[in-house]
Amino acid sequence: MNNSNRTIISRRARPAKQPLSQDLIVQTALELLKSEGSPxxxxxxxxxxxxxxxxSLYVYVANLxxxxxxxxxxxxxxxxxxxxDQGSWKSRLFDVLQSYLSVLYEAPGVAELSLTTIPAGPHSLAMMEYILRQLHEGGIRSTSAAWGVDLLLLYVSSVAFEQSSRDRKGTTLHAISASYRSLDPSQYPLISGLKEELLSSGGQEDKEGQQGYEGEARFRWGLEAILQGIVTRNNG
Incomplete structure (x- = not known):
């Protein structure tokens, strides 16, 4: 059969692939992580x-x-x-950790990665150096600063992972809230007495029943509690 009207497309007319590089591999991996999570x-x-x-990827990266x-x-x-020069050393410390939380929360896969991977590169080093500088200005140095920065980052990562994973799965707190309300106060007096506080985030979203990352008031309360512990150990 003569198919003389068929259009022949030369392979040369196809757009050329972007040359493979470490930057391209990393950016592609990040986009897949954001869209599909860890899988x-x-x-x-x-x-x-x-x-x-x-x-071909192993030419640019040693392994996964x-x-x-x-x-x-x-x-x-x-x-x-x-x-x-913006605010106190503690306000700067909490603000950079709040920004870190926001970055992790936007991509659940990145939040999970932060719990399982030791970052290596200029951006992670810059963040760690910045945090250590704020702790140093606050008089927290040596072992207390070194272990303290690890504890602060771990707290932020865990909050981001919990909240972003809950949002991705469509999980709400209503089930556990109902469970707390059905408890026998004589058997679980403390849980029953604190049932509202256990699930509150300290923000307006509590009253409106909205979901989102951990309320800023509760999140910063956690930062404050950790920081006070670091200061105590530093001075002890």
């Missing part, structure tokens, strides 16, 4: 998105662990650092 961070899926084979560290560091580029 998106696989060499096979990244290679498919880049129209190449998994073996190294790639994960690069991806997390790339995401941390969006963390905002308050100016050094």
């Amino acid at each position: 998106g961070l696989s060499m096979r899926k990244i290679a498919k998105a880049l129209d190449t084979g998994p073996s 662990q190294e790639l994960s560290a690069f991806v997390l560091d790339n995401a941390l580029a969006k963390v905002d650092f308050p100016e050094e």
Whole structure:
């Protein structure tokens, strides 16, 4: 059969693929992580998105662990650092940690990655240096600063992961709230007495029943509690 009207498209007319590079691999991995969560961070899926084979990726990254560290560091580029003359050292510390929370909360996969991966790169180092500088200004130094920064970052990561995962799954607090209200006060007097406070975030969203990341009041209360512990150990 003569199909003389068929249009022949030359392969040369196709747009050229962007040259493979570490930056391109990391950015592609980050986008997959944001859209699919942790399952998106696989060499096979990244290679498919880049129209190449998994073996090609290992020219630029040693393994998935190294790639994960690069991806997390790339995401941390969006963390905002308050100016050094802006407020007190504690307000700057809490503000940068609030920004870190927001970055992690926007992408549940990144929040999960922050709990399982040690970041390696300029953005994570810059954030750690900034936090240590605020602690140093507050008189917190040596071991207390080194262990304290780890504890603060772990707290933020856990809050972001819990809240973003809950939102992604469509989970609400109504079920556990109902469970608390059905408890026998004689058997669980303390839980029954604090049932409202256990689930409150200290913000307006409590009254409106809205979901979102941990309320700022409760989040900053946690930061304050951790910081006071660090200060106590530093002075002890």
